[in-house]
Amino acid sequence: MNYSLNKHILTSLVFLFVLSSCVKKKDFLALQGNRDTIQQTLDATKAQLAEMETAKNQLEQNVRDLEGTIASQTSNMSSKDSKIEALNEAVSMEKAKGEAFFNGLSDLSLLSDAESKQLKEALTAMEDIPSGKARKDSASLAIVSNLKRSLGDSYSNDIQVWSKGSVVYITVSDKVFFNTGRSDLNGNSKFVLSNVAKILKDHNNIDVLVEGHTDSDPITFTSNKDNWDLSIKRAVAVVRSLQQDYEINPARLVPTGRAEFKPKGNNETEEGKKLNRRTEIILVPRIDQYLRLITGK
Numbered sequence: 001m002n003y004s005l006n007k008h009i010l011t012s013l014v015f016l017f018v019l020s021s022c023v024k025k026k027d028f029l030a031l032q033g034n035r036d037t038i039q040q041t042l043d044a045t046k047a048q049l050a051e052m053e054t055a056k057n058q059l060e061q062n063v064r065d066l067e068g069t070i071a072s073q074t075s076n077m078s079s080k081d082s083k084i085e086a087l088n089e090a091v092s093m094e095k096a097k098g099e100a101f102f103n104g105l106s107d108l109s110l111l112s113d114a115e116s117k118q119l120k121e122a123l124t125a126m127e128d129i130p131s132g133k134a135r136k137d138s139a140s141l142a143i144v145s146n147l148k149r150s151l152g153d154s155y156s157n158d159i160q161v162w163s164k165g166s167v168v169y170i171t172v173s174d175k176v177f178f179n180t181g182r183s184d185l186n187g188n189s190k191f192v193l194s195n196v197a198k199i200l201k202d203h204n205n206i207d208v209l210v211e212g213h214t215d216s217d218p219i220t221f222t223s224n225k226d227n228w229d230l231s232i233k234r235a236v237a238v239v240r241s242l243q244q245d246y247e248i249n250p251a252r253l254v255p256t257g258r259a260e261f262k263p264k265g266n267n268e269t270e271e272g273k274k275l276n277r278r279t280e281i282i283l284v285p286r287i288d289q290y291l292r293l294i295t296g297k
Helices: 002-108 112-127 130-149 190-201 227-244 270-276 287-295
Strands: 160-163 167-173 207-213 255-257 278-286
Touching: 130 160, 130 167, 130 190, 190 227, 190 270, 207 227, 227 255, 227 278
Parallel strands: 207 255
Antiparallel strands: 160 167, 167 278, 207 278
């Protein structure tokens, strides 16, 4: 009986031990599976964290780049604002000078109403930068004013001075420069040419075209062959005087003779012939520019 009891007890203990071992192995396997899952989650989280760190660093670099660009643009804008302010100040100064100059001309009453209006429009146009044409036009009107003031009323009926665009025209009756049918300058010419020479010395960018004109009457009592000969000789005499007597650079001077073929008046009347016997002194920014103007090329 004792033997049977002991055997039974022993069998029970073995069963309990085996049962206990099975439970522990199952728990171990479950724990091991959980550990693997947690490790995988941890690895995935670390990878995501690394990616986020890289993205963060890139964003920070982008922010620094943008801040640098903003700083550079701000600096450029400040520099441009300073330049614009300086230009505006320069324009204001030029406008003030122009207005003062215009007021001076008005006081002298040297320009006609049309010329005064043209000058004022040119000065106003100078506000639009760039406006080189307006500056040239206003400069030509200033030359007209200076010449009229210098010449005074001595030859008011025999000398006309006006401008068209940037070109200044001086029309001189033949009796101011020459005796009838002659091509040698007389004493009166010095007064006019000295004032023209002063303008040329003050404006080195101006060239001079001198045109000789006659009426249609044929040459009968001088050594000149015809009106072509007389007109070109008269133009050359003016040019030669500007060069030799007033030291104007001959490269700036161009003489031409037009004879009776570019009349201002009717050659059938004495009044018309008087208008046609003339010398025209044309002041142009550059001769080549003037030739392009009259030829259209």
